[in-house]
Amino acid sequence: MRDVVVYLARALVDDPERVTVEELPGGRGVTYEVRTAPEDVGKLIGRGGRTVKALRRVVKAVAPKGQRVEVEVLAEGE
Amino acid sequence: MVEADTERAGDFLEGLLDALDVDGDITTWVDEVGGHIDLEGSDLDVLVGSNGETLDALQELTRLAVLRQSKRRVRLLLDINGFRARQRERLVTIVKATAEQVIRTREDHEFQPMSPAERKIVHDAVAAIDGARTESLGEDPHRRVVIRPT
Numbered sequence: 001m002r003d004v005v006v007y008l009a010r011a012l013v014d015d016p017e018r019v020t021v022e023e024l025p026g027g028r029g030v031t032y033e034v035r036t037a038p039e040d041v042g043k044l045i046g047r048g049g050r051t052v053k054a055l056r057r058v059v060k061a062v063a064p065k066g067q068r069v070e071v072e073v074l075a076e077g078e
Numbered sequence: 079m080v081e082a083d084t085e086r087a088g089d090f091l092e093g094l095l096d097a098l099d100v101d102g103d104i105t106t107w108v109d110e111v112g113g114h115i116d117l118e119g120s121d122l123d124v125l126v127g128s129n130g131e132t133l134d135a136l137q138e139l140t141r142l143a144v145l146r147q148s149k150r151r152v153r154l155l156l157d158i159n160g161f162r163a164r165q166r167e168r169l170v171t172i173v174k175a176t177a178e179q180v181i182r183t184r185e186d187h188e189f190q191p192m193s194p195a196e197r198k199i200v201h202d203a204v205a206a207i208d209g210a211r212t213e214s215l216g217e218d219p220h221r222r223v224v225i226r227p228t
Contacts, residue, residue: 011093054134
């Protein structure tokens with residue numbers, strides 16, 4: 001699953017090498033923290049959060065059944 | 079240009095299927111509407127989602143991924159296992175029946191707001207019918223088609 005998040009996030013930014021994804025299992029499911037170059041944060045979030053919403057929808061669709069997933073976008077170092 | 083971008087879209091989706099470790103056939107083609115990418119595979123319905131919501135999200139990500147590479151915005155339409163093709167057929171059936179009603183009653187019919195792709199389906203379907211014409215009203219996301227008698 002992490003590979004899928006990495007793949008999608010890298011395809012959407014100008015500086016794919018600076019994209020990292022951390023998988024954080026929690027009581028309510030798994031959170032993927034996507035970190036990217038500060039200049040690319042806006043590209044992953046999109047206008048009005050449109051891109052991150054699409055990203056979440058696709059990641060949730062391919063997650064194992066019954067597993068809750070969340071995707072958060074942060075700048076590297078955050 | 080559209081051809082190259084449609085190829086890029088296909089490559090992006092192929093990479094996604096690889097990352098997901100699922101099989102699928104990818105067909106790309108171009109017409110006057112834009113570039114089309116059709117995915118077919120028994121494990122891919124999950125990417126359609128209820129009412130095509132996931133398909134729309136994946137189409138959006140595909141467009142953005144291509145935009146990132148080519149720096150230009152092209153019209154790309156993604157379909158999975160014929161979902162949009164079936165939706166289109168259903169819409170055309172409704173539009174034809176509605177146009178006949180408009181011609182019979184001489185009263186306008188205003189549809190609910192639709193996406194640009196759906197509106198084009200309505201315009202094209204009515205253009206083939208004598209006695210009715212279409213117009214778009216309002217601004218996105220409330221833009222909608224009205225069928226009027228001629």
